[in-house]
Every structure is written in C-alpha cells, then in structure tokens.
Amino acid sequence: MSNDTGKSVRQRPALHPGRSSDLLVRWSFMFPAILLLVTMLAYPIFYTIDISFSRFDIASFGAGEWVGWENYIEVIDDYRFWESLKVTMIYLVIALPLQVVLGFGIAYLINAEWSGRGVIRALFIIPMVVAPVVAGGMWRMILDPLWGIMNYWLGFLGIGPLDWFGDPNLAMAAIIIIDTWRWTPFIVLIATAALLALPKDVFEAAKIDGANWWSTLWSVAVPLLVPVIAATFVIRWLGAVKMFDIVLAATYGGPGKATNVINLFIYEEAFRSLRFAESAAMAVIVLVLTMVLTGIFLRASRKLEELF
Amino acid sequence: MSSAATSMPRRSANTLGHKLRVAGGVAISLVFLFPIYWMILTSFKDQVDIFTTPPKFFFTPTLAAYVEYMQRADIVNRLINTIIVATGAGLLSIVVGTMAGYALARIRLRGAATFGLLILLSRGVPPIALAVPMFLVARKFGLIDKHITLILAYSTFLIPYVMWLMRSFFMGLPRELEESAMIDGCSRYGAFFKIILPISLPGVLSTLIFSMILAWEELLFALVLTNRHASTIPVAIAGIAGDTVNGANWAALTAVGTITVIPVVIFALMVQKWLIKGLAEGATKG
Numbered sequence: 183m184s185n186d187t188g189k190s191v192r193q194r195p196a197l198h199p200g201r202s203s204d205l206l207v208r209w210s211f212m213f214p215a216i217l218l219l220v221t222m223l224a225y226p227i228f229y230t231i232d233i234s235f236s237r238f239d240i241a242s243f244g245a246g247e248w249v250g251w252e253n254y255i256e257v258i259d260d261y262r263f264w265e266s267l268k269v270t271m272i273y274l275v276i277a278l279p280l281q282v283v284l285g286f287g288i289a290y291l292i293n294a295e296w297s298g299r300g301v302i303r304a305l306f307i308i309p310m311v312v313a314p315v316v317a318g319g320m321w322r323m324i325l326d327p328l329w330g331i332m333n334y335w336l337g338f339l340g341i342g343p344l345d346w347f348g349d350p351n352l353a354m355a356a357i358i359i360i361d362t363w364r365w366t367p368f369i370v371l372i373a374t375a376a377l378l379a380l381p382k383d384v385f386e387a388a389k390i391d392g393a394n395w396w397s398t399l400w401s402v403a404v405p406l407l408v409p410v411i412a413a414t415f416v417i418r419w420l421g422a423v424k425m426f427d428i429v430l431a432a433t434y435g436g437p438g439k440a441t442n443v444i445n446l447f448i449y450e451e452a453f454r455s456l457r458f459a460e461s462a463a464m465a466v467i468v469l470v471l472t473m474v475l476t477g478i479f480l481r482a483s484r485k486l487e488e489l490f
Numbered sequence: 491m492s493s494a495a496t497s498m499p500r501r502s503a504n505t506l507g508h509k510l511r512v513a514g515g516v517a518i519s520l521v522f523l524f525p526i527y528w529m530i531l532t533s534f535k536d537q538v539d540i541f542t543t544p545p546k547f548f549f550t551p552t553l554a555a556y557v558e559y560m561q562r563a564d565i566v567n568r569l570i571n572t573i574i575v576a577t578g579a580g581l582l583s584i585v586v587g588t589m590a591g592y593a594l595a596r597i598r599l600r601g602a603a604t605f606g607l608l609i610l611l612s613r614g615v616p617p618i619a620l621a622v623p624m625f626l627v628a629r630k631f632g633l634i635d636k637h638i639t640l641i642l643a644y645s646t647f648l649i650p651y652v653m654w655l656m657r658s659f660f661m662g663l664p665r666e667l668e669e670s671a672m673i674d675g676c677s678r679y680g681a682f683f684k685i686i687l688p689i690s691l692p693g694v695l696s697t698l699i700f701s702m703i704l705a706w707e708e709l710l711f712a713l714v715l716t717n718r719h720a721s722t723i724p725v726a727i728a729g730i731a732g733d734t735v736n737g738a739n740w741a742a743l744t745a746v747g748t749i750t751v752i753p754v755v756i757f758a759l760m761v762q763k764w765l766i767k768g769l770a771e772g773a774t775k776g
C-alpha cells in the first residue's frame with residue numbers, strides 16, 4: 183500500500199507529500215464515517231437478513247435456528263403483504279407524478295418577476311419543514327368529516343359532506359393530498375432554481391421565431407429541464423418509499439387496510455405482533471425491490487439525459 | 491439574433507399573462523400556508539370555538555392548551571429530549587460527514603469512490619429494515635430508551651446526507667486553496683481546519699441546521715427505540731393524533747404541533763438562501 187502511495191505522490195506532488203504516514207492521515211478523514219455507517223447501517227442490514235432466514239428465538243430475543251426460505255414463503259403467501267404493497271404502489275403512482283408536475287408548475291408561477299418573488303419563494307420552505315407527523319395530525323383536523331374546515335368549504339360548492347377517513351378511496355386521496363402538501367414545496371424550490379438557470383436567449387429566440395407559449399414549453403423548456411425533472415423524481419422517490427409518519431398520524435392505515443402502506447404494515451407486524459422473523463423477511467424484500475427500482479430509475483434518468 | 495433579442499427592453503412586466511402569473515403564485519402560496527395558519531389559530535381556541543360550524547376565524551384567544559400541555563411533565567421532557575437528540579445527531583453527523591465529504595471531494599483514496607456510491611445507495615434503504623435489528627440489538631445491550639441510541643440511529647441517514655451535500659460544496663471550491671496552504675507547510679489537517687472549514691462555514695452551518703431539522707422530525711426510530719425517558723415530541727404528536735379512545739384532542743394536537751413547528755420554521759428561514767442553493771445543487775449535481 184505504501185509503495186502505491188509513493189507512486190501517486192510523484193504524479194500529484196502538491197496534495198500528496200511523500201510520507202507513507204500520509205496514507206493514514208488521508209484515510210482518517212473517512213474513517214469515522216466508515217466506522218459509524220458499518221456499525222449502524224451495514225451491520226443492521228446483515229442482521230435483518232440473518233433474522234429473515236431464522237426462526238425468531240423469544241428466549242434470547244434474537245435469531246434462532248436457520249430455517250432457510252420459510253419466512254419468505256410465509257410472507258409471500260400472506261395476502262396482507264400483497265395488499266399492502268398494492269396500497270403503497272397506488273400511492274406512489276399517483277403522488278409522485280402529481281407532485282413533480284405541480285412542483286414545476288408552481289415554480290413557473292412563482293418565478294414571475296416582481297418585487298415579492300423572494301418572499302414567496304422563502305414561504306415555500308415552511309411546509310417543507312413541518313414534521314410529517316404534525317402534517318398528518320393537522321390535516322386530520324382540517325379534513326375531519328364533521329368539524330373540518332375542508333368539508334365546510336366544499337359544502338359551498340355543493341360537494342359532500344365527504345367522509346375523508348371512512349371511505350377507502352377518499353382516505354387514500356387524503357393521504358395523497360397531505361403528502362403532496364408536505365412535499366410539493368420541496369420540488370418547487372428545486373424547480374425554481376432549475377428554471378432560473380435556463381438560458382434566456384433560447385426563449386427570446388423562440389419568441390422571435392413566432393413560437394407560441396405551448397410549443398415553447400414543449401419543444402424548448404421541457405427538453406432543457408428533463409435532467410432536473412428526472413433527478414427530482416428520483417430524489418422524491420427515495421423519500422416516498424419511506425412513507426410512514428403521515429399515514430400513521432392521519433389514518434393509521436385505515437379504514438380497514440385501505441392506506442396501510444408497507445412500512446406501517448411491517449412496523450405493526452414487528453412491534454405489535456412481535457413477528458420479527460417475518461417482518462425481517464418483508465423488510466429484505468422491500469429493500470431489494472427499492473434498490474432494483476432505484477437502479478432502474480437512475481439508469482432511465484441517465485438515458486433521458488442522453489436523449490435530450 | 492439572440493443578442494438583438496436580449497437587448498430588447500423587457501415588456502413582460504405589464505402584460506396580462508404576467509399579472510395572472512403573479513396572482514396565481516401568491517394565491518397558491520396562500521393555499522400552502524393556510525393549513526399551518528389554521529393549526530396555529532386553532533391552538534389559541536377554546537374547545538367551544540374549535541368544535542363549531544361555521545369554523546371560527548375570530549374569537550377570544552386563549553393560552554389554555556399551551557398552559558395545560560407545557561405543564562405536563564412528559565411534554566417538557568420530550569421537548570428537552572428532542573433538543574438533545576437533534577443537537578447531538580446534528581453535531582455528530584456534521585463533523586463526521588463533513589470530513590468524509592471533504593475526503594470524497596478532494597483526497598484521492600483507493601476504494602473511496604465505491605464507498606461513496608454505497609453511501610448514495612444507502613439513501614434507498616427503508617428505515618424499517620434498520621429499525622427491527624436496531625431494536626433487537628439495543629434491547630440486548632440495554633440501550634433502549636437512551637439518547638445516544640437515537641443519536642447513533644439518526645446518524646445513519648444524516649451522515650450520508652451531509653457527506654453528499656458537503657462533497658458537492660467542497661468540489662466547488664478552488665483547489666489552489668489547500669495546495670498553497672500545504673506548500674506553505676500546513677499539514678493536511680491544518681489545511682482542512684484552518685483554511686477550508688472557515689470559508690465553508692455558511693455551508694456547514696446551514697447543513698447542520700437542516701440535519702437538526704431532520705432529526706427533530708423523525709418518528710419511526712423514536713417510536714421503536716425509546717419508550718419513556720428519551721422519547722421525543724413526534725412520538726407524542728403521533729399519540730395525540732391517534733388517540734381514538736378520548737377522541738380528537740385538537741387543542742392539544744395544535745398546541746404541541748405549533749411548539750414543534752415554530753422553532754424549525756425560524757431556523758429554516760434564517761438559512762433559507764443556503765437551503766435553496768443546497769437543494770438546487772443536490773438535484774443538479776448529485
């Protein structure tokens with residue numbers, strides 16, 4: 183190893199003074215992070231995998247004898263697991279595109295040049311830092327079928343009263359509304375910066391060439407924005423698969439299991455039913471699914487970048 | 491052509507479309523702020539003003555909900571716990587993550603790129619996959635309900651976050667900074683701590699604040715790894731919101747919610763310029 187450093191030292195004299203102890207110094211910047219992440223991140227993941235292949239031993243409160251795929255088979259046979267995955271998928275498929283489109287749309291609106299622009303943009307930080315569990319609780323109050331202000335207002339439009347938390351579809355809608363309220367501002371802030379970074383002269387040129395607003399949007403703005411839109415989608419996806427707090431506070435998975443997203447389901451199975459081995463198997467399945475889908479999204483976003 | 495276009499005077503300021511855009515932007519930001527306004531308003535209401543139709547915008551404000559809840563020992567304790575854990579996790583992660591981010595950006599290390607990629611991937615790990623084993627291990631070693639356990643658990647998502655942000659921040663600094671310092675006889679540590687850190691202070695501080703906000707809001711690990719002594723405010727809110735036995739205690743929910751949200755909003759607005767910049771860079775360079 184130290185020989186190796188010697189070689190690279192000759193190539194880059196300034197940043198690599200030729201002492202073999204420098205290797206230690208250099209790694210020392212990285213070492214605390216590696217130590218913490220190995221013990222707190224890598225080790226727990228391997229422990230989860232270990233438990234998922236074992237019978238859970240209540241006496242030692244840890245992994246017992248090896249049972250192979252038994253827990254996995256049990257989980258795959260469990261219709262509640264599939265239901266929960268389906269609920270999670272419905273939420274993701276509706277919420278993610280909605281939030282990205284809304285986020286960029288709102289960013290376009292609030293980027294209009296006027297004296298209050300900076301203030302408006304700063305205000306969009308506020309929903310973004312409201313704790314998700316608070317967001318869930320406060321919307322539960324707003325959407326309350328009896329006393330909530332939402333149903334009161336919808337009444338003026340002749341709608342309702344809607345039983346937001348009693349009807350399965352409305353409960354899912356409520357979850358998506360809350361999540362969209364909490365996360366769209368995050369996309370708005372990314373999008374405003376992206377819109378400001380767009381080259382102005384291209385738009386002026388399009389205007390002079392007589393392109394209308396719609397074709398300017400589709401043939402000039404969107405292609406330029408594709409890399410940011412794709413990156414935003416991936417970031418939001420990584421957050422959305424962790425959906426837990428809002429559901430826990432707003433519906434607790436109900437009514438029935440209509441909003442029982444996978445993280446809440448695993449949480450309940452592990453910490454209420456104490457089925458740790460099965461929960462571990464589910465967690466591993468979800469982990470693999472997430473990783474595969476993240477890989478696909480990353481690759482797709484790179485492809486999109488090349489295309490445009 | 492484009493130079494002719496850019497030299498043209500801006501006309502957009504007076505068109506109807508522009509006015510509509512401004513009005514739309516203002517209206518939407520009000521829509522997004524309303525729920526928070528409504529929560530804060532409700533927290534100052536008396537029970538009879540909360541459960542009434544039509545909803546009341548004007549009423550005699552009362553501090554009853556705050557007085558009642560701030561006197562309850564568990565809420566005060568939870569507030570203190572949340573402050574301890576958020577500060578501890580924030581400080582630990584900023585120190586460890588900033589150094590690692592610097593290493594990834596500037597120091598050539600064998601295998602560091604792989605490690606960086608693994609860390610990026612770790613953002614996809616569902617927290618529930620960590621919560622189960624953490625609970626089991628913590629229980630075995632008697633670490634349940636301790637601040638340090640939560641602090642370490644939070645570092646699993648904060649360190650990658652800090653590393654990622656600080657890496658792109660350091661890559662934006664000119665290389666000559668440390669090169670000249672090290673030629674002048676500074677050690678690597680000297681160059682980092684005396685030259686790089688001081689000029690990066692605004693970025694480091696805003697990252698620290700945002701990390702503390704993330705820790706402040708966290709629910710899952712707090713639910714799993716604490717029960718009484720080290721439990722945090724989000725757990726209390728989840729409890730109040732999910733209390734189906736006593737029904738919706740909206741006064742409590744909104745008062746505790748307001749207490750949770752206000753400090754965070756103030757901090758976030760303090761660093762808003764850096765926050766927006768960090769977000770934008772995270773999305774475009776990440």
